[in-house]
Amino acid sequence: MINKKDITGIILAGGKSSRMGTDKGFLMLDNKPFIQYSIQALKPLVSEIMIVSDNSNYDVFGLKRVNDIKKNAGPMAGIYSGLEASSTDYNLILSCDIPLISSEVLKKLIEVVDDNSEIIQIENHGKTMPLIALYKRHIKDTFNGFLQKDERRLRVAVKACKSKTIRLEKAHEFSTMNVNTKEELKQIENAFNH
Numbered sequence: 001m002i003n004k005k006d007i008t009g010i011i012l013a014g015g016k017s018s019r020m021g022t023d024k025g026f027l028m029l030d031n032k033p034f035i036q037y038s039i040q041a042l043k044p045l046v047s048e049i050m051i052v053s054d055n056s057n058y059d060v061f062g063l064k065r066v067n068d069i070k071k072n073a074g075p076m077a078g079i080y081s082g083l084e085a086s087s088t089d090y091n092l093i094l095s096c097d098i099p100l101i102s103s104e105v106l107k108k109l110i111e112v113v114d115d116n117s118e119i120i121q122i123e124n125h126g127k128t129m130p131l132i133a134l135y136k137r138h139i140k141d142t143f144n145g146f147l148q149k150d151e152r153r154l155r156v157a158v159k160a161c162k163s164k165t166i167r168l169e170k171a172h173e174f175s176t177m178n179v180n181t182k183e184e185l186k187q188i189e190n191a192f193n194h
């Protein structure tokens with residue numbers, strides 16, 4: 001298994017949050033901001049954690065913060081900025097809106113690293129999740145190529161890389177729930193309390 005010192009944790013916390021209306025990383029669940037759950041899940045598994053966001057309010061967490069190199073260009077551009085700032089071959093990338101995520105789930109991505117795969121992502125209920133995934137640093141060049149062509153769709157860029165997926169078992173089925181709307185915030189509060 002790869003060593004913790006070879007892995008950086010990268011949390012994406014930029015974007016417009018247009019559906020929610022407020023910055024999703026600062027939504028609260030059980031008196032803790034959402035982003036704190038991503039930080040906690042990454043902590044035991046990585047040597048450093050960075051937050052990719054232009055919002056300096058995220059500096060309260062005392063972590064390295066990286067600005068977006070390409071502005072308003074979505075999660076793929078956020079990943080690109082994070083990988084540019086990373087100094088390790090492996091990078092665990094997480095969004096900031098998945099407060100039920102756990103180290104146990106993320107560990108599964110690290111356990112199946114092989115020489116071939118450039119991206120290893122979680123699959124849950126038949127859906128692949130490129131924002132809960134392990135990325136080799138060198139794919140930043142492929143992503144940059146797409147951004148240069150104004151192709152911003154993360155799934156298109158992931159398809160151009162060698163990837164594999166890890167299917168989650170039932171016990172972890174709620175761990176990847178994300179929140180985009182006020183309605184989904186209520187749903188996650190319910191899932192958290194059960």
Ligand SMILES: Nc1nc2c(ncn2[C@@H]2O[C@H](COP(=O)(O)OP(=O)(O)OP(=O)(O)O)[C@@H](O)[C@H]2O)c(=O)[nH]1
Nearest residue numbers: 012013014015016017018019052074075078095096
């Ligand atoms: N650094 C960075 N992160 C982003 C960017 N766009 C989205 N994200 C992050 O990517 C994850 C998924 O974001 P989405 O829900 O798809 O997009 P969003 O812009 O936050 O929200 P909507 O406007 O409602 O689509 C979240 O953690 C966002 O913070 C971006 O341009 N830069």
